[in-house]
Amino acid sequence: MPxxxxxxxIFAPDAIEAASLAIIDSEVPAPRPYDGPRWDVxxxxxxxxxxxxxxxxxxxxxxxxxxxxxxIEAGATIVTDTEMARCAIPARRLAPFGCAVxxxxxxxxxxxxxxxxxxxxxxxxxxxxxxxxxPLIFAIGNAPTALLRLLSRLDGGAPAPALVVGMPxxxxxxxxxxxxxxxxxxxxxxxxxxxxxxxxxxxxxxxxLAILAAARQAP
Numbered sequence: 748m749p750x751x752x753x754x755x756x757i758f759a760p761d762a763i764e765a766a767s768l769a770i771i772d773s774e775v776p777a778p779r780p781y782d783g784p785r786w787d788v789x790x791x792x793x794x795x796x797x798x799x800x801x802x803x804x805x806x807x808x809x810x811x812x813x814x815x816x817x818x819i820e821a822g823a824t825i826v827t828d829t830e831m832a833r834c835a836i837p838a839r840r841l842a843p844f845g846c847a848v849x850x851x852x853x854x855x856x857x858x859x860x861x862x863x864x865x866x867x868x869x870x871x872x873x874x875x876x877x878x879x880x881x882p883l884i885f886a887i888g889n890a891p892t893a894l895l896r897l898l899s900r901l902d903g904g905a906p907a908p909a910l911v912v913g914m915p916x917x918x919x920x921x922x923x924x925x926x927x928x929x930x931x932x933x934x935x936x937x938x939x940x941x942x943x944x945x946x947x948x949x950x951x952x953x954x955x956l957a958i959l960a961a962a963r964q965a966p
Contacts, residue, residue: 767794775802784812784959788937791955795947806929806938811910814935815884815956816963818909819844823882825953826908827946828852828869828893828915832886835950840957843964851875870896883908888949891920898927907934912952914944 771790780802781789789805792798822845827833833850841848851857851872861871869890876883877900885908887894894913901907913928913936915921925938937952 764794774799781805784816787959788812788952788955791951791958792939792948795951796945798943800943801939804940804943806936806940808929808931808934808936811935811937812956812959815910815912815937815953816960818882818884819846819957819960820963821882821909822846823884823909824849824876824879825884825886826850826872826876826879827949828872828885828887828890829946832888832946832950835947836886836953836957840954840961844957844960846957849876849879867892869893873897873900877905877908884910884912884953886912886914886949886953888912888914888944888946889916891915891917891924894924894928895920898924898931901931901934909935910956911936912949913938914949914952916942916944916948918942 768790771793779786785807789801792801792805819841825836825841825846825848827848827850830850830852833848836848852868854872854875857868857872857875861868864871867890870892873893873896876885885897894915897911911928911934913925915924921944922941925940928936929938929940939948
């Protein structure tokens with residue numbers, strides 16, 4: 748049961764993070780619903796939100812962790828559906844691998860295409876992102892229309908990205924779009940079932956994978 752502990756005299760950022768992760772470990776003792784790298788990802792999501800309900804909501808396709816780490820090690824471009832998610836993924840985590848984080852939401856060409864199509868910028872941004880070279884990781888934390896557009900493009904024969912982080916939040920098509928993603932065997936995915944999600948969670952999932960990738964590179 749979570750409790751309020753006395754104020755701790757910890758001020759260094761790394762020490763605060765380490766203490767937070769230790770508290771999560773103590774409040775979710777082994778055996779846990781997830782183990783190994785999956786727990787590393789789920790723990791990072793809980794750390795971001797302080798929401799232990801995620802223990803019942805996070806889902807992984809087979810090989811999703813391996814696919815995500817491999818894509819980062821290969822210098823993938825991470826495509827986010829919001830500027831908030833883009834800002835949630837610090838360059839310092841990805842720079843050692845030559846990765847970039849892109850968001851097309853404010854691209855004038857995307858806005859024009861969305862207006863012409865009578866669609867959302869989030870959906871049309873997917874089309875622009877799929878034209879990028881190299882491995883792609885889609886981190887979708889806000890817009891179900893982006894996730895639905897990506898799945899539609901895959902049905903139409905578009906090359907599958909290396910990984911889809913599907914965590915759009917909300918009430919209209921959020922749960923439904925993630926449910927569709929979780930039926931897919933043609934693309935690796937990490938998802939949060941139901942209405943919960945958000946840009947911070949999508950970014951945190953990518954950060955967790957980058958941390959795991961960095962740990963593999965450590966001597």
